[in-house]
Amino acid sequence: MIEYSVRRSSRARRVRVSVEAERGVEVVLPRRAPEREAAAAIRELRPWIERRVAELDRARATVAARAGTVPYLGQTLRLVGQPGRTRVHRRAALERFYRRAARQEVGDRLDAACAQAGTTYTQLTIRGQRTRWASCSRTGAMSFNWRLLLAPAPVLDYVVWHEVCHLEVLDHSPRFWSLLERRCPGSREQVRWLRRHGATLVL
Numbered sequence: 001m002i003e004y005s006v007r008r009s010s011r012a013r014r015v016r017v018s019v020e021a022e023r024g025v026e027v028v029l030p031r032r033a034p035e036r037e038a039a040a041a042i043r044e045l046r047p048w049i050e051r052r053v054a055e056l057d058r059a060r061a062t063v064a065a066r067a068g069t070v071p072y073l074g075q076t077l078r079l080v081g082q083p084g085r086t087r088v089h090r091r092a093a094l095e096r097f098y099r100r101a102a103r104q105e106v107g108d109r110l111d112a113a114c115a116q117a118g119t120t121y122t123q124l125t126i127r128g129q130r131t132r133w134a135s136c137s138r139t140g141a142m143s144f145n146w147r148l149l150l151a152p153a154p155v156l157d158y159v160v161w162h163e164v165c166h167l168e169v170l171d172h173s174p175r176f177w178s179l180l181e182r183r184c185p186g187s188r189e190q191v192r193w194l195r196r197h198g199a200t201l202v203l
Contacts, residue, residue, distance in 0.1 A: 002049055006038045015041045019052040020130070021059070021199060059199035070094065070203065073105065074152040094203050095128070095146070102126045102146040109160040110142060117183065119167040133194065134159050136166035150201040151194070158190035 004017075004025035015037050016028040027038040042049065069076050079090070103126050114120055122140040134144045142163055148156045161184035169176040180187055 002042055002046065004038070004042055006035070008033075017041050017045050017049065019049055019056065021056050021202070025049060025053070055196075056199055059197075059202075062197075062200045063202060071150050072101075073149055073156060074154075091203055098149050098203075099126050099128075099146045102144065102149050105149060105156065106144045106160065109157060110164065113160050113164040113183075114167070117164055117168070119164060121164075121167065133198075134163050136163040136170070138170060140167060147201040150203075151197070155190045155193055158184055158187050159194075161187065 002025060004027055005023070006027050006029060008029050008031050010031050012028050012030045014030065015033060018026050018028070020026070025042070027041055029035075029038055068079050070079060071077075079094075103124070106126065107124055110121065110124060120140065121136070121142045123142065125141070125143045126146050127143055128147065129143075129145050132143075132145065133148060134142070136142055144159070144163075148159055162180060165176060165180045165183060169179055184190075
């Protein structure tokens with residue numbers, strides 16, 4: 001039996017199921033939808049839900065196995081504790097470190113990629129979104145998730161090129177994917193890595 005919670009949303013137009021580390025299995029129902037639609041969605045999506053739960057279990061095991069270390073673009077950094085700091089304080093300090101580092105790591109790659117592509121962006125923001133790795137607006141404003149620094153360097157390189165290509169093609173049409181493959185050969189391998197290991201990119 002799959003345990004799940006139900007949340008109603010006035011903005012929801014259809015039943016939506018999500019599986020996340022923090023919330024577990026959640027069904028979002030439109031405000032007027034009958035409760036039975038939640039159970040029906042769980043039954044219909046059971047194989048996908050079970051696969052997703054297994055992925056999250058593997059991700060938790062991976063994070064637990066780090067034992068005093070954190071990943072940084074494919075390298076392993078060892079954490080050195082400071083007297084008087086609680087785990088919560090350490091985590092907040094770590095996130096601040098990654099956010100500062102992300103501005104430099106992403107900024108350097110973004111500048112280089114734009115120079116190579118002959119394009120420009122208008123601004124760079126570092127965020128901690130739950131569901132997005134990066135985005136590019138119509139005005140050329142770039143936003144990147146600091147958690148990308150927990151991934152191997154080629155994954156960050158791919159995400160940067162993905163957004164730089166959006167400066168020329170804003171959608172995900174065949175033209176976009178063709179452009180991305182020319183600019184970042186082998187990008188599909190990095191897409192697969194993110195899909196498989198994205199849940200491990202947490203502190």
